[in-house]
Structures are given as structure tokens and as C-alpha cells.
Amino acid sequence: MTQLVLAAGAFLAIHFLVAGTALRGVLVGALGERVYLALFSLASIGLFVWLVLAYGAARAAGSPLLWSAPLWAYHLVPVLMLPVILLAVAGLTTPSPTLVGGEGRLARDAAAPDHGVRGVITITRHPFLSAVALWALIHGLVNGDVAALILFATFLLLGLGGPVSIDAKRARSAGPAWEGFARTSSAVPFAAIAAGRTRLDLAGIGWGRLGLGLAVYGLLLLGGHACLVGASPMPGVLAAACPL
Numbered sequence: 001m002t003q004l005v006l007a008a009g010a011f012l013a014i015h016f017l018v019a020g021t022a023l024r025g026v027l028v029g030a031l032g033e034r035v036y037l038a039l040f041s042l043a044s045i046g047l048f049v050w051l052v053l054a055y056g057a058a059r060a061a062g063s064p065l066l067w068s069a070p071l072w073a074y075h076l077v078p079v080l081m082l083p084v085i086l087l088a089v090a091g092l093t094t095p096s097p098t099l100v101g102g103e104g105r106l107a108r109d110a111a112a113p114d115h116g117v118r119g120v121i122t123i124t125r126h127p128f129l130s131a132v133a134l135w136a137l138i139h140g141l142v143n144g145d146v147a148a149l150i151l152f153a154t155f156l157l158l159g160l161g162g163p164v165s166i167d168a169k170r171a172r173s174a175g176p177a178w179e180g181f182a183r184t185s186s187a188v189p190f191a192a193i194a195a196g197r198t199r200l201d202l203a204g205i206g207w208g209r210l211g212l213g214l215a216v217y218g219l220l221l222l223g224g225h226a227c228l229v230g231a232s233p234m235p236g237v238l239a240a241a242c243p244l
Contacts, residue, residue, distance in 0.1 A: 091127025133159025
């Protein structure tokens with residue numbers, strides 16, 4: 001369990017104490033943007049792998065169980081995860097100023113009436129991180145052992161704190177261009193739509209992204225989840241064994 005706590009702390013630290021602070025600017029100044037991004041990506045991947053391996057080791061060693069969710073709760077998870085996966089896929093495939101390397105879009109779209117808020121960005125300007133937070137919350141509620149709670153709490157903090165960090169970073173670097181984009185969009189899903197600052201842009205999301213999201217969902221439901229984590233996404237209904 002100690003390794004899991006250390007891995008979780010290191011994973012969060014690199015995102016909030018390096019990427020989310022003035023230290024990033026110091027490193028970019030010393031290394032250059034491309035070298036920094038390459039090293040940061042490698043470090044993030046390495047820490048993610050450490051986190052996953054430490055989680056597996058903690059579970060194998062016998063993670064204390066704090067609560068056990070009822071069977072119906074496990075069956076509800078795939079239903080709740082469908083829009084989450086659609087949001088994640090659309091977020092990863094939609095160009096956005098909040099993605100790595102997307103800062104230049106702010107200046108290009110500054111004069112546009114929608115300030116570049118299109119497609120899934122009309123739902124939230126942080127679609128992937130919002131999906132991460134929702135995924136972590138949903139899975140944390142049905143996995144009541146200590147190791148699982150540490151893992152999902154780590155990603156919940158990333159999904160909730162990441163948008164705050166990114167917004168602050170873009171506000172510092174882009175100024176007025178960011179203000180227009182932020183004013184037209186929202187970090188909280190559907191908040192800008194509810195406030196009348198933008199409209200849901202289903203056409204901008206497109207059938208292609210929705211189809212890809214459904215395909216990913218189907219693959220996870222019909223064996224992918226079992227192959228990745230060794231557990232059925234719907235216990236008692238779908239197989240827990242990897243079909244490969």
C-alpha cells in the first residue's frame with residue numbers, strides 16, 4: 001500500500017506542482033517547449049504505469065474492504081459510463097485550446113463569434129478531464145477497498161483539479177483571447193449551455209465521434225474491460241474472462 005500512496009502522490013505532484021505552477025515556465029525556458037513536453041509526457045506515462053502496477057500489487061496483497069456495493073450498483077455502472085466514454089472520445093478527438101499544444105487556437109478564434117467554442121467544447125471546455133472525474137467517481141463508489149479508493153481518488157483529483165490548473169495557465173499566457181473563450185464556455189459540463197452563453201453543438205460533435213465512442217464502449221463491454229482489468233463490467237451478466 002505504501003508504494004501505491006507514493007505513486008499516487010508522485011502522479012499528482014507532476015501535474016499540479018510542475019505543470020500547474022511557475023516551475024513549468026522555468027523548465028520550458030531552460031529546455032525549450034518541445035523537450036519539456038517530451039520529458040513531461042515520458043514522466044507522466046512512467047508514473048501512470050507505476051500507479052497501475054502499485055494498485056495491482058496492493059490488491060493482490062489484500063486491500064482492506066471498507067464497503068461492498070450491491071449487485072444492482074455494478075449493473076448501473078455500464079449505463080452511467082456510456083455518456084462518460086462518449087465525452088472522453090469526443091474530447092480526445094476535438095481540437096481545443098485546453099489540450100496540450102492547442103494554445104494557438106485561442107488567437108486564431110479570438111475574433112470568431114463563438115470564440116472557438118464548438119462541438120463537445122459547448123458541453124465543457126475540459127471534456128476529457130470531466131470524463132476522467134466522472135469515471136473515477138462512478139468506479140470509486142462501487143469499489144470499496146482501500147487500494148481502489150486511493151486509485152480512483154487520485155484520478156478524481158486530477159479530473160477536478162486539472163481544469164482549474166489549465167484555466168489559470170491559459171489565462172496567464174493568452175490574456176484577452178482566453179477571456180473570450182472562457183466566457184463562452186464552462187469548466188462544469190452544461191453550465192454554459194444552462195446559462196445561455198452557448199448552445200449544444202451536436203453537429204460539431206459529429207456522427208463520426210459518436211460512432212467511435214460507441215465502438216469503444218462496445219469493445220469494453222464485450223471483453224475489453226475484462227482484458228484490461230480482469231473483471232466483468234456487469235457481474236453475473238457478462239463474462240469476467242478476457243476472450244483473447
